[in-house]
Amino acid sequence: MANRNTVRGKVAVIGVGETTYYKRGQSPDPEFVLMLKAVLKACQDAGLDPREIDGFASYSDDRNSSIRLGDALGVKQINFSNMVWGGGGGGGSAAMANAAAGIIAGYADYVVAYRGLAQGQFGRFGGSGRAPAPVAAGAAAFTAPYGISSPGQSYAPRMMRYMHDHGVKQAAMRAVAMASYHHAQSNPNAVMRGRPLTEEMYDNSRWITEPFHLFDCCLENDGAAAVILTSAERARDFPHKPVYILGAAQGSATRNGTVGNFGAPTSNFTTLAPRLYAQAGVGPKDVDVLQSYENFTGGVVMSIVEHGFCEPEEVNEFFTTKNFYAPTGKLPLNTSGGNLAECYMHGLELNIEGVRQVRGDSHSQVPDVEISMVTSGPLTQPISNMIMSSERG
């Protein structure tokens, strides 16, 4: 740790906010209203006057610009304005990390990291539409004319190769889906609450694209989520126990997104995981609870391995509901229901659940959480991850 810059213990989350989560296209509110409501809820949770927000950080080309949000809320000034490029939900932890960087640098004091979308208003996220343009130009020409037009179709071949290389069985992915649905049953804001999943339902569900069944794929939702961050010093003056950021990393391994690398059996976390642990000064054995972004369960399998929780050859033994169910599992996983069963808020709901676990107010609380980890958006690029803690470290 010596002579290394780190975010460790310098910034804390003081408030989180989420709207009601809706199925895709079912939000009664316009997207911007959802976003405003989530920011106001986060401020209320923090005990912060919304006009004190002076920084904005988002990702995935969020349409709700910092300027419009700042103007609408009448913030006193905008001192930090930040966007993580592309990558679906890969920028969730990165948006929070950039907020932290802005605070550490002294650019801003109270930064909101946020994500909101209403697909009824703006169209479906992640697909190229039902009536494609007659021509696929540029990079898309090498995939789209062959019937690859969705994230699932882009990433299924990675898991197919991973299963081949390491003998991973379908049941490993099923355990990930089971964990999300199990935890969603206790979460009042989970879209899939009241709709439990059984192993038989999983096994009998239709293929979307092999090796992904229906329940291996994330939901599609409308909603908004927001997180307020400030310096560790300021955080002490707010009502909630501060949730400190111990470490964060973002980025991509080399040439992950080129078509020449299509189907690579990796979550793309190989370069990020060591940097995360070095920042935080902890290792996988220290992690009490994990929120691992499930765009697809196969991505979770590879993420968990690449973060050092087990070896590839141990996946079939390690990926069990016993290990993943809170509160007693060895590695409680996606304890709010996550992208599969709470809401696909592009992973920011996972970061919020990571905060709740540290505070002790999750609906599937793990006892005495000190180290809470979140991984955002495997397979794509850029992606990100984060470790939060009850202690400054």
Place this chain on the structure above:
Amino acid sequence: MTTQTRQTERKDGYLGHMLAPAPSPDGLGKEFWDAVRRHELVVQRCNDCKQYQWGPEYICYHCHSFNLGYQKVSGRGRLYTWERVWHPLHEKVADRVPYIIAIVELPDAGNVRMVGNLVGDPLQQVRIGSEVEVVFEDHATADPYTLVQWRQL
């Protein structure tokens, strides 16, 4: 008609005339698609350091030369990985599911990988590591084009 003949005998190609490929608006990739029209498989290669790269770019990622060309390759490869798509996302392929996507490694081009369909029976046994060969699939549309497909040997 069996599933197998359904897809091998279609005159409009494996997925029909769903989507024509094109170079980038600035022309990047044009040499590849022109070569494919001539039924030649080429891969971008640096004229200076001889490194292969895929997809096309203006610069060699290895030596940063802008002096890039396209090298003709054998059209033989190894099946690196695959998927079988059952849920159609486009109306134009609604009657074409399931279909197989093949990711093919090219040993004679630095092991870069290309993406295409695996022609033949969509329910065929697919074996990672199997030898495959290129199939040029011509589309006789008003603005004709050719796709690069693959067949298990």
